[in-house]
Every structure is written in structure tokens, then in C-alpha cells.
Amino acid sequence: MPEYTVDATPFAGKVALVTGGSRGLGREMAWAFARSGADVAIVSRKLDACVSLAKEIEADTGRHAVGFSCHMGEWNAQEQLADLVYAEFGRLDILVNNAGIAPVYPSLPEVTESLYDKVFDVNVKGAFRLMSVVAPRMAAADGGSIINISSIATKRPMPSELPYAAAKSALEIMTMGFAQEYGPAVRVNAILPGAFDTDIAAAWDPEVVANEMAHLPAGRIGRPNEIVGAALYLAGPSASYTTGVLLPVDGGRTAMGR
Template sequence: MNIEKTAQHFNLTDKVIVITGGTRGMGLEMAKAFAQAGASLVVSSRKADACAAVAAAIRDEIGTACIGVPCHVADWDACDALVDAAYAEYGRVDVLVNNAGMSPLYDKLSSVSRDLFDKVIGVNLAGPYRLSALIGERMAEGDGGSIINVSSTSSLMPGAKEIPYAAAKAGLNALTTGLAHALGPKVRTNCILPGPFLTDISKAWDMDAMSKVFEKTIPMQRAGHAEEIVGAALYLASDASSFTNGAIIKVDGGMSYAAS
């Protein structure tokens, strides 16, 4: 076995990666892993101070180039500005990770306002569309690249308390397939479908009740940890996935959807 050659498949040196929702949770773990694999980064989230802090930490602790650019991805003008900042800094983008998302709580279906519904669609679907269109077209005209969308198992199995979010993520799955056709063959577009993960969202869970659900529906009998998303992200960002396009990769511990 040629270990050096195998490792090279996952080497991201000289790659430029833009990641939204990159300042906490799974997004932060992906950003750190990309940097450790040699990539230069644009880390984005809505809060400028969080972007600046994460970018500085990556530069100082890992030693790779990283800038933080605040962006509310539901705002297409902000998406345009994020893209402009990335190309102004590095001259190109090789990988786009559409990770930003939101799933608001609501008491009943009719309590979801039009503004809130539009915001959920904007963050989870419209923003990824805009960024993928802007960056993906440039990738297709240049040396190619990879787009990674981060969806949710809710897109396949919506719960009663997450319907707008689930609908938006189902749209993201469809967007993945469509972009694979629209931007191929030079641009690969794939989707990671995380199951339940222990991130900021999980702080609101009734963990005793959720643990019982996990035991029944997930062979791993637990939720994932944020760092466990890294393997799929590195695969899709790197040359290791050179013939993977339009794929939806579940990272859910083997969740049984029928039983759920």
C-alpha cells in the first residue's frame, strides 16, 4: 500500500474553501479540518466578531491562511459580497460548503409568520442557491471544483416541529442533484445528510427522552459529535471524491427511517 499516495488524495494544500456557518458546531469542525489538511479558508457566519475570532484562531493555531467574512446568506446582496471578498483575497474558490442553517421553534403551524417562513427558506435553500450559482459558474469556467451542501435527515423524515426547515432541506437535496447536472463535468455537487448531532441545537433536547429514541432508531444508539462530520467533508472536498457527483451521503449512525 502506498500510504503517501493515499494521503495525497485528501490533501487540500493550495485549495481555497468558503464555508458558511463556519464559526461553531459542525461548521467549525469542518473548517478546522480543512485548515489542517492545508486549505486556505473563508469562514463566514452572521456575526462579524465570531468570524474574526475563528479566522484568527485558525491562522494562529493551525498556520494556514484564513479570513472571516460576515454574511447572512438569506440576503443575496450579502452573498454577493461574500463571493467578492473571497475572490478579492485569493483569486479563486475551489470548494464551497453551504453549511449555514436555521430551524426555529414554533408552538403550532399557524404561529409561523410569513417572515419567519421566508427566513427559513432563505437561509437553508435560497442562500445556498445563490452562492452555488455565483461560485459554481466561476468554477465551471475555470479549473472546476466541489460544492458541498449540508442538509438534514429531517429532509427525509420531517417531524411535526420542523416542517419549514425540513421542506427547505428537502429543496437543498433537490438543488444538489440539479447543480450536479448544471455545473458538471468540471464541478462536483454533493450533499452531506447529518442525523442528530450534539451541537448548540441539542442543548434544547430532553436528553433522557432522546436517548431512548436513539436506542430504537439508530444502530449506533447515540447522537453524533461535531467532529464526526469531518470524514465526509474531507472526502467531498478532496480529490478522493473525483467521481462522486450528485450524491447524498448520510452521516446518521445508520438511522432507521421506517422505524422512526
């Protein structure tokens, strides 16, 4: 019988960059990569929050962690971010495009051009530009893994989130296209989270959430740390034959009918 060993630090010597990394699912993934041996670049618009988390991660794990500020909706900011990360760490092995926004609106006719553009800028344009800057550098070095955080809204769109669902659908198309362009050196996949109990969920009606979650096969809302398994798998060597995949992590929501 073959013997198998579990590597406690499978990402030792690797560098991971997580956008939208100071809170919610991004925060959980930043912690997970560091605890698995990676050095971590944590990115959001709020530099103080990124720096604070980086200090916590360094103190707890001993890994090198640095916070960066970047507006993901600004085209030119993405190359500047990549340059800063490479200057600090010397390499980049894992990119997680987690930054995203899903603003609420009263009705579809009341969606403003500004809101619409902002949703696509942050959820699509920034991710596209950052991938287009980073993927060639990864391919020219030791390869790498890119993980785009999409949403189950692309499969179960609601009228209250149409611009967001459309933007995430575009991100999924880019996931498949980048996987073709930069394979085999760079693998590109997407995670489609369902409802998770993050700070964003605090604004949801608890009764409505409880009623909807009770009908899921999982029977509940997701815990933030439950995104970690998918992220570590897609970033790691066990997923060496996995690219261009759209992976739901949604408590079984896609298994249900409308």
C-alpha cells in the same frame, strides 16, 4: 502489489469557504480543511466569531484564514461575499453551504409568514444564489467541489420541523440540479446530518434525546467532529466520480423504519 501513500495535506493550495462556519458542524469543517492544508474563509452573520476562529486556525495550522460577515438570506449579499473571497484568496475550490436555521414554533397553525420566509431564505435562497455565483467561476478555473449541508429531516420529517424539512428538501433538489449543470468541472453533493451534539442540541430535552438515540444503530448522538470524514471525502480527489449524491451521516437513522 500497488503502494499507497496518505497525503497529510490533501488540500494544500486550495481554498475552502464554509458558511455558518463559526460554530457547530461548520466550525469542525473549517478546522478540518485547514488542518488538511486548505486556506479557509469562515462566514456567518457574527463577524467577531468568524474573525476569532480564523485567528485560532491560523495560529494552530499556519494556514491563511479570514472571517467574513454575510446574511445568507439576502440575495445580493452572496455575490458581494464571493467577490470578497476571491479578492482575498484569488480562488475558491470548495464551498460548504452549511448555514441554516430551524426555529421552533408552537404548532403548525401558529407558523407565521415571517418565520416561514426566514427559514426558506436562509436554508434555500442564499445557498442557491451563492452556488449560482460561485459554480461558474469554479468551472472557468480549475473546477471545484460544492457541499450542501441538508438534514435527515428530509427523510424523517416531524411536524415540529416541517418548514425546515421542506427547505432542506429544496436544497437537495438544487444539489442534483447544479451537479448536472456544472459537471464535470464542479462536483455538487449534499450531506444529511442526523442528531449531533452541537450548541443547538443544548436546548433539547436530554432524556428524550437519550431515549431516541439509544434506538439508533449507532446507539448515540453524533459528535461534531464526526461530520469531518464525509466533508473531506466529498471535497477531495477520492470523490472524483461522486456528484449529485445525498449522503446521510446520521448514526443509521435512515436505515430504520418509521
